[in-house]
Amino acid sequence: MTMPKRTRPALAAVAVALLATALTTATATATPAAPQSTATQATPPPQNDPFYAPPDPLPDVAPGTVLRSRPIDVSANGISVPVKAWQMLYRSTSATFQPNAVSGTVIVPEEKWSGDGPRPLVSYAVGTHGLGPTCAPSYKLATGSEQEFSLFSQALNRGWGVVVTDYEGLGTPGPHTYVAGRSLGHAMLDAARAAEALPEANLSRDAEVGLWGYSEGGFATGWAAQRASAYASDLRVVGAAVGAAPADMETMANLHDGGPASGLVLAAAVGLARAYPDAPFQEILTPEGKEMAADISTQCVEEISANYAFRSLDSYTTVDDPMSLPKWQRVLDDIRLGGTAPKAPVMIYHSPADELVTFDQAIQLNESWCSRGATVRFQPAVLGEHVIGAVSGAPYAIEFLDGRFAERDPISTCATAP
Incomplete structure (x- = not known):
């Protein structure tokens, strides 16, 4: 795989860094502001918090088993409905099918489900x-700084649990196995299993489960949808809303290496190296x-984007075009999304103006799933570039999930979508 040092006039790295601003603004307009709590000062970061340290050895328990949990307050993120929330550590499975522990957060409206x-x-x-x-996210939710709260709080407003x-490796000892699709999908599915098993949350094991995410989250959601029937057949997964998923990471790396968003390429290399030793x-x-690699392993996206723009991966390696090495080609093949048809209906939503995860990624994913017999609704009517598209x-994601929970017949656009 060649890695041209290409730039993009839309300045994709800047767009990634601005995502926090856009979502913070959305929070302010979508939900009333809540008083800032003292959680930021009182909550230790995960690396200093024994809660996030997995048991050693890891218990021989089923995926989705809750290893420990504790109540937290998420009100500082701003929300219009009273909720209860818990952090949990639960058993999951890595990209190479090894047992691991993953952290997460369960949030449930206080009002009784009607x-x-x-x-x-x-x-x-x-x-x-x-x-x-x-x-x-569990740390950011506890400290009132999770920008995507404005998105998934729309599910809480419907009375749904979230x-x-x-x-893997984000909260628990890392670095995070960034874009290791199978691990991401397992973490999502096992989070749902663990949430249903948490007695305090009062969620039913017979609950209908919807999957939802955007960008890396869309990639994770696609992988969870693909893996659900084989890995988590006990879950009642009824639909998946897949937003702006970078389905083909090799294409994405070729596009962004050496350009404004090259920090994400480097982060992917670091994360995948941990997932595939x-x-x-x-x-x-x-x-x-x-x-x-040591630097990026400790940084968040804003720092990575600012510090490592316009850098090429092979400028840090002793070999040219390292991703063309046979073992790396096998990794890139392994994480490519679209090779298995999800059993549950899916909606792919993506803006044609997306400059970071380009629209051809959605077209390719739609074609892959449709050709394998999946029920896919393709939604290209999303406005804005990557940040605004979230x-x-x-x-659209909320409307799709509402239809799945209401058991309305799913819409397939496989015969008409591009």
């Missing part, structure tokens, strides 16, 4: 947060490359 059947549950996957421990995974990485890094696309 709809038909058990309260629905949304397993929500966040977009790129970074690789370091303080980037974990569980937000931290993914057989792929050569540390042994092909220069001294500057080892410093880069906000403008959320109502």
